Amino acid sequence: xxxxxxxxxxxxxxxxxxxxxxxxxxxxxxxxxxxxxxxxxxxxxxxxxxxxxxxxxxxxxxxxxxxxxxxxxxxxxxxxxxxxxx
Numbered sequence: 065x066x067x068x069x070x071x072x073x074x075x076x077x078x079x080x081x082x083x084x085x086x087x088x089x090x091x092x093x094x095x096x097x098x099x100x101x102x103x104x105x106x107x108x109x110x111x112x113x114x115x116x117x118x119x120x121x122x123x124x125x126x127x128x129x130x131x132x133x134x135x136x137x138x139x140x141x142x143x144x145x146x147x148x149x150x
Contacts, residue, residue, distance in 0.1 A: 101138045104128060108139070108147065118150050 077086065091098055107124035110117035125147040128135050132144075 101135065104135070105138065108144070113150075118147075121147055 077088075093099075104124055104127065108121050108128055110121050125144050128139055128144050129141065129148065132141055
C-alpha cells in the first residue's frame, strides 16, 4: 500500500479530467470488503433483462444468496431468488 504525505489528484486520475466536474470519495476502513455492497449491487442488477444481462447477473446473485447474512440489509433476498431463477 502506498503512503502519501500529500496527494496530487490529477496525477492519479489523468491530465484530461476536469476536477471541477469530478467527485472524489475517500473511504478508510480496516476491512478490504469496505464498499463491496456497491460493487455487488451493480453486478447483480442490470436494467434491461436481455439474455446477456440476465446471465451476467446470475453469479453475483448466487454469491449474494450464499452470503445472505452479509447482505441482508442491502438486498431483498426474494428478488435475488427471482433473479437466479430468471
